[in-house]
Amino acid sequence: MSVVNDPGSPMYVPEANRRIARERAEQHVKLIKDFLEIRDRISTGMKAWDRIIERKERILKVLEATDEDWNDYRWHLTHGITSTETLSRIIDLSPEAIVDIEKTTSLYRWQISPYYASLMDPKDRDCPIFKQAVPTIKEYLDTKTVEEPYALAYNSPAPLITRLYADRIIINVTNMCATFCRHCLRKKDIDLKDMVYPREDVRAALDYVAQCPEIRDVLITGGDALVLPDDYLDWILTELEKIPHVEIKRLGSRMIATLPQRITSDLCDVFLRHKPLYLNTQFNHPLEVTPEAEAAVDRLINAGVLVGNQSVLLKGINNDKHVMKKLVHELLRIRIRPYYIFNCKKLKGIRHFRAPVADGLNILENLRGYTSGLGVPTFIITAPEGKGKTPLAPTYLLNYNRNGKLLFRTWAGEVCEYEDELLEP
Numbered sequence: 001m002s003v004v005n006d007p008g009s010p011m012y013v014p015e016a017n018r019r020i021a022r023e024r025a026e027q028h029v030k031l032i033k034d035f036l037e038i039r040d041r042i043s044t045g046m047k048a049w050d051r052i053i054e055r056k057e058r059i060l061k062v063l064e065a066t067d068e069d070w071n072d073y074r075w076h077l078t079h080g081i082t083s084t085e086t087l088s089r090i091i092d093l094s095p096e097a098i099v100d101i102e103k104t105t106s107l108y109r110w111q112i113s114p115y116y117a118s119l120m121d122p123k124d125r126d127c128p129i130f131k132q133a134v135p136t137i138k139e140y141l142d143t144k145t146v147e148e149p150y151a152l153a154y155n156s157p158a159p160l161i162t163r164l165y166a167d168r169i170i171i172n173v174t175n176m177c178a179t180f181c182r183h184c185l186r187k188k189d190i191d192l193k194d195m196v197y198p199r200e201d202v203r204a205a206l207d208y209v210a211q212c213p214e215i216r217d218v219l220i221t222g223g224d225a226l227v228l229p230d231d232y233l234d235w236i237l238t239e240l241e242k243i244p245h246v247e248i249k250r251l252g253s254r255m256i257a258t259l260p261q262r263i264t265s266d267l268c269d270v271f272l273r274h275k276p277l278y279l280n281t282q283f284n285h286p287l288e289v290t291p292e293a294e295a296a297v298d299r300l301i302n303a304g305v306l307v308g309n310q311s312v313l314l315k316g317i318n319n320d321k322h323v324m325k326k327l328v329h330e331l332l333r334i335r336i337r338p339y340y341i342f343n344c345k346k347l348k349g350i351r352h353f354r355a356p357v358a359d360g361l362n363i364l365e366n367l368r369g370y371t372s373g374l375g376v377p378t379f380i381i382t383a384p385e386g387k388g389k390t391p392l393a394p395t396y397l398l399n400y401n402r403n404g405k406l407l408f409r410t411w412a413g414e415v416c417e418y419e420d421e422l423l424e425p
Helices: 015-031 033-041 049-062 073-078 095-104 114-118 128-133 137-141 199-210 230-241 265-272 291-302 321-333 357-365
Strands: 168-172 217-221 248-252 277-281 305-313 337-343 378-382 389-392 397-400 405-409 415-419
Touching (some): 015 033, 095 137, 230 248, 291 305, 305 321, 357 378, 357 389
Parallel strands (some): 217 248
Antiparallel strands (some): 378 389
């Protein structure tokens, strides 16, 4: 006899109760009906893969390269697109757009990895990849933004170090990236000369960590940490493991999204020697989640690396509740945990990317309860002068008085009461 039909079984539910449950389920589905109607129309790297392959072939022809070159991350790093002449052979650019790019890049450096360029729609100027990668005149014309004081000016107690908290620090090891994102918080600090900072400077940073027993968590970033050669990364991770109070080693890299070929078997062999290891990356739109990115994540996870995502809230790219939900679904499917959504910082040259804080709160409002808790990142605004990250969230607690009476609302908007009898008077 089936246990679900046995009244004596703990799994038995009377039919009247099941009817109520089915009605409730129907109400829940109605709450996400708008997303269900639009989700398949949101572009993803998986659905666009055939077109991406076609663009790859076009780029290889323009750069006179081979598939072997394409699969070598070093080729991408040395053949980044940095001229309008090359870019105009890959995507459609009007003469006016070329002039605007030239003018803007007199102020801000640019570079696009060939792989990331293959994700761009060559004709669509609203393409989220184009917006993140190609300079526009809006950067040049942004003269009104009052910038937040830069954290490094107040929080660098030793060479290459940024320290915002008590038990964790950042070591900046390079100014290099595979692609210079147009919304980058460090865009004004990217020198014309690419640099991997010398070991003697990193040694000084490591010595500082060793002298501070309260530091248990170290983030290696830049720039992009994975620009470093494998042996240099291996040395840094080995030296960190010699410091007894360092428990967590983290890497900051966007290369899973912008150059997944960097995740080689040799690199993963390095990572295997240094578990536990965490890597936080940055996907901002579902178009960036491609089969190549998925394969890179598979290699990282097989090497024992835990991967999280830190999106930036970007106007016209992902400040939409449906786009962000689709993104977190795509990330979870390839085993990346959504970790943060950062509010875009107040910096010159990126004003056109900044969305209202209300957009970020609305996204969280439409994730919490509407999808798996695994897919709900923390929305972060950074306090000025390097005072750290502050989480923002919709308000669910409506009242909590001295007698332990709580009034709160659920994810679906229902107001409930709760008595906290454990609260001591």
